[in-house]
Amino acid sequence: MGCALKNRLRVLRAERDWSQQELADRLSVSRQSVNAIETGRYDPSLPLAFRIADVFGLAIEQVFEPDRERQTG
Template sequence: MKNRLKVLRAERDWSQADLADKLQVSRQTINALETGKYDPSLPLAFRIARLFEQPIEAIFQDEA
């Protein structure tokens, strides 16, 4: 699933490690999310949305 994580992270000047710390996941997880190859669970998607203060559908785009 496509997402804007990389852009949102760059806007805040956070590294992958910074974002990983804030979400309490591993840096590898952030990497897998950003490539769009791993879709987060609903709880993690909500944590991401809360962190960036945006609705989930503004961060993740479903291509259908």
């Protein structure tokens, strides 16, 4: 059993006034992907997580952190 991730995507987007589609375009992924990551339904791969952090100009740990309350199967 692994540990899931928490993320600050919604807050970071709001700070920049970006829609999910705008963030998706910057990441070259679908809007569904951004929505699934933002709502915690899908944990991105390490390369995609680094790309997300890059888009916001932050370190990866400033965007993602372990969610010790929610475990993954």
